[in-house]
Amino acid sequence: MRILVTGAAGFIGAHLTARLLREGHMVTGVDAFTPYYDVRLKRDRWAALAGPAAGGAQARLITCDVCDGERLQGVFAAFRPECVVHLAAQPGMRASLSAPFVCQKNNVEGFLSLLECCRHATVTPRVVYASSSSVYGACTALPFVEEQPADRPVSLYAATKRANELMAHTYAQLYDIPCVGLRFFTAYGPWCRPDMALYLFADALSQGRPLQVFEGGDVRRDFTYIEDVAEGVVRCIGVPLQARSELFNVGSGRPVALLSVVHLLAERLGVTPRIETAPLPPGDIPATWASLARIQPRTGYQPATTLEEGVARFVEWFRAYAASGAGSGAVR
Numbered sequence: 001m002r003i004l005v006t007g008a009a010g011f012i013g014a015h016l017t018a019r020l021l022r023e024g025h026m027v028t029g030v031d032a033f034t035p036y037y038d039v040r041l042k043r044d045r046w047a048a049l050a051g052p053a054a055g056g057a058q059a060r061l062i063t064c065d066v067c068d069g070e071r072l073q074g075v076f077a078a079f080r081p082e083c084v085v086h087l088a089a090q091p092g093m094r095a096s097l098s099a100p101f102v103c104q105k106n107n108v109e110g111f112l113s114l115l116e117c118c119r120h121a122t123v124t125p126r127v128v129y130a131s132s133s134s135v136y137g138a139c140t141a142l143p144f145v146e147e148q149p150a151d152r153p154v155s156l157y158a159a160t161k162r163a164n165e166l167m168a169h170t171y172a173q174l175y176d177i178p179c180v181g182l183r184f185f186t187a188y189g190p191w192c193r194p195d196m197a198l199y200l201f202a203d204a205l206s207q208g209r210p211l212q213v214f215e216g217g218d219v220r221r222d223f224t225y226i227e228d229v230a231e232g233v234v235r236c237i238g239v240p241l242q243a244r245s246e247l248f249n250v251g252s253g254r255p256v257a258l259l260s261v262v263h264l265l266a267e268r269l270g271v272t273p274r275i276e277t278a279p280l281p282p283g284d285i286p287a288t289w290a291s292l293a294r295i296q297p298r299t300g301y302q303p304a305t306t307l308e309e310g311v312a313r314f315v316e317w318f319r320a321y322a323a324s325g326a327g328s329g330a331v332r
């Protein structure tokens, strides 16, 4: 299948591209290499996972801002994708508070530009796009099920992701574009973003700095190993749809307290953690937990990586790459 991946040099995008190539798909990636975090990390990640260093088939990577509709339309015309996996976005709840217009532009305008390209494409592709567990916002009923209302976002980031779901629903109805929204839950693993908890913890631990955990480490996240995330995406690329627009949780279904993750990391890194506790910042939510009751029976999705295995693989990469000073963790 011809698959266009947006945000292809990103954490999920590069791993997914590698997986799609292994399955024999033809992949074209686009990425704007936004400066939210070190662009060198994005380039190294792409090269290692989907470029020359990976060996085997390679994907083409085009530097393109998805907000540039004319240029994106050119990519569509040349590649004629049968499926688009849209991952390009400004991630991060905190970044949406400090740079709201950047978040709005990349997440809302970028997605509209993509949907318009799909609407005018000669072959209408299936759109599989990144939503987020953050759309559940102030919902306290756990686990999060797709049927529950997601109308109480607590950050602008969450609001843009929910807007994407509503936009997809609208375009699916108006223009018969099949759309599949994936609510990702805290992906982690090698080549992850430097603004993510696991990376921040590992960075602090390896430098002997105290690390901050919220609410005494009692905050729970449904950590999902990156290969399991890619597996979920692949399964949703192929799932027979029951409606023109559908939504699926892609998580591990096993929430873990942040404090346990810190101890696991510290053990792997061979250090004793110095822990400071802080209140939950505005825009954050105390717990996420994915119900897999929809995705599992529909796609056979079964996350396979335990937290112990996943953390071990992350630490191996972190030691070899990040701790050597390559791809600094600077976040705008």
Ligand SMILES: NC(=O)c1ccc[n+]([C@@H]2O[C@H](COP(=O)([O-])OP(=O)(O)OC[C@H]3O[C@@H](n4cnc5c(N)ncnc54)[C@H](O)[C@@H]3O)[C@@H](O)[C@H]2O)c1
Binding pocket: 006, 007, 008, 009, 010, 011, 012, 013, 030, 031, 032, 033, 034, 042, 064, 065, 066, 067, 086, 087, 088, 089, 090, 091, 092, 106, 110, 130, 131, 132, 133, 183, 184, 185, 186, 187, 188, 193
């Ligand atoms: N990683 C997670 O745990 C997680 C959880 C929930 C949702 N998501 C969503 O999944 C997607 C991928 O996340 P990620 O962790 O890989 O983030 P990432 O920042 O590593 O990847 C996103 C990529 O998109 C690119 N990009 C941003 N704006 C662009 C634009 N306008 N045009 C073209 N490229 C652009 C960036 O350069 C980056 O390489 C995002 O939509 C994110 O919101 C991720």
